[in-house]
Amino acid sequence: xxxxxxxxxxxxxxxxxxxxxxxxxxxxxxxxxxxxxxxxxxxxxxxxxxxxxxxxxxxxxxxxxxxxxxxxxxxxxxxxxxxxxxxxxxxxxxxxxxxxxxxxxxxxxxxxxxxxxxxxxxxxxxxxxxxxxxxxxxxxxxxxxxxxxxxxxxxxxxxxxxxxxxxxxxxxxxxxxxxxxxxxxxxxxxxxxxxxxxxxxxxxxxxxxxxxxxxxxxxxxxxxxxxxxxxxxxxxxxxxxxxxxxxxxxxxxxxxxxxxxxxxxxxxxxxxxxxxxxxxx
Numbered sequence: 001x002x003x004x005x006x007x008x009x010x011x012x013x014x015x016x017x018x019x020x021x022x023x024x025x026x027x028x029x030x031x032x033x034x035x036x037x038x039x040x041x042x043x044x045x046x047x048x049x050x051x052x053x054x055x056x057x058x059x060x061x062x063x064x065x066x067x068x069x070x071x072x073x074x075x076x077x078x079x080x081x082x083x084x085x086x087x088x089x090x091x092x093x094x095x096x097x098x099x100x101x102x103x104x105x106x107x108x109x110x111x112x113x114x115x116x117x118x119x120x121x122x123x124x125x126x127x128x129x130x131x132x133x134x135x136x137x138x139x140x141x142x143x144x145x146x147x148x149x150x151x152x153x154x155x156x157x158x159x160x161x162x163x164x165x166x167x168x169x170x171x172x173x174x175x176x177x178x179x180x181x182x183x184x185x186x187x188x189x190x191x192x193x194x195x196x197x198x199x200x201x202x203x204x205x206x207x208x209x210x211x212x213x214x215x216x217x218x219x220x221x222x223x224x225x226x227x228x229x230x231x232x233x234x235x236x237x238x239x240x241x242x243x244x245x246x247x248x249x250x251x252x253x254x255x256x257x258x259x260x261x262x263x264x265x266x267x268x269x270x271x272x273x274x275x276x277x278x279x280x281x
Contacts, residue, residue, distance in 0.1 A: 003032060004045045006118045015113050015120065016043060023131060028187055033131065036120050041112060042131075044119040046091050046187075091117055094187040097164060104162035105240065106155055107182045127178040135171035135181060135212070142216040149213045151180045153225055156206065158240045159183075160233050163192050169205035171212045192233065199230045222246035 003019050010016040020033040023042060034043045095114045098121075102108055110122035124132040135148065152174065159166065166173070167188040175182045192198040206226030213219060228248040232238040 004030070006045050006116050007032065007034070007043060009116050010043070010113075010118055010120070013115075015115065019043075024134075026185065028185065033123065034120070036112065040123045042109075042121050042123050044094075044121065046117050046119075090187050091119075093189060094185075095119060097186040097189040100162055101159060101164060101183075101186075104158050104164075106158045106162070107180070108186070109182065109184060124175045124177050124182050124184075126176070132175040132177045132182070135174040135176050138176045140216070145213060145216040146219075148176070148181055149209060152183075152209050153206075153244055155181065155183055156202075156209075157229065157238065157242055157244065160192060160202065160229055161238055161240045165190050165192050165195075165198050165202045166205050167201050170208040202226055202230055224248035 001019065001021070003022075007016065007019055011019070015036060017035040017038070020035065020040070023031045023033045025031070029044045029046045032043045032045065034041055036043070092114075095111060098108050098111050102110070109124055111119060112122070113120040126132045140148070156166070156169070166183065166186065167190050168185060169183070173183065173185040175184055190198055190201060192202070195201070203226035206229065210223050210225075223246055225244050225246050225248075228244055228246065229238065231248060232242060
């Protein structure tokens with residue numbers, strides 16, 4: 001079996017005992033099932049910039065800071081060193097966000113090692129002990145889907161209370177274990193307080209969850225959770241246990257609704273193209 005040289009380095013260092021098989025491949029990374037620390041784990045190997053398909057990256061990196069002023073200047077100039085530091089920052093963000101979200105009680109995988117562009121994490125398993133499926137691939141009925149939707153809203157609430165917006169949340173970036181959804185793939189996650197597009201990105205994430213639920217049939221539930229979440233967060237009234245209603249009356253400071261709807265429509269078209277490329281519906 002062929003696998004990236006980055007995994008060979010971890011094998012030589014004893015961080016990984018063996019590589020079992022490829023598990024999945026995404027637009028940002030390849031994920032392998034490995035044995036590490038005497039148990040099955042996953043190793044996420046980030047792709048080089050030339051082989052990634054993640055678009056509109058600049059909107060996610062806005063507001064990210066580096067402690068090294070030399071690196072910051074190099075990144076601003078776009079020099080070779082600056083591009084290398086941008087790549088390192090992009091990968092480091094996932095590690096930082098996973099630790100931050102676990103501390104906030106969000107259901108994300110446990111990280112174990114991060115070295116040479118490889119993140120070794122907990123293997124999320126289903127009830128039979130097999131690698132958990134992505135939510136998009138799970139066999140669910142409408143009642144189960146609604147329960148998972150509500151669980152995900154609670155996770156998004158906890159995330160925003162920790163100041164984090166996922167940035168690419170959909171049923172493709174959620175695994176389903178025996179206890180419910182586990183959120184994965186966080187290199188594009190943003191700090192809600194330092195990114196001017198945070199509100200729009202949050203609404204897009206929540207809109208993707210709405211799309212997941214609508215896939216199981218029409219619902220009479222009010223679906224303004226994204227705007228409700230942001231309004232509570234902006235007022236300082238959001239708590240990890242806040243129960244969302246889905247009702248929201250726009251406030252005077254809300255953004256131009258027509259422009260926002262246009263952006264969400266563009267994002268929905270992007271998501272549909274992405275699903276078609278992944279073989280989804």
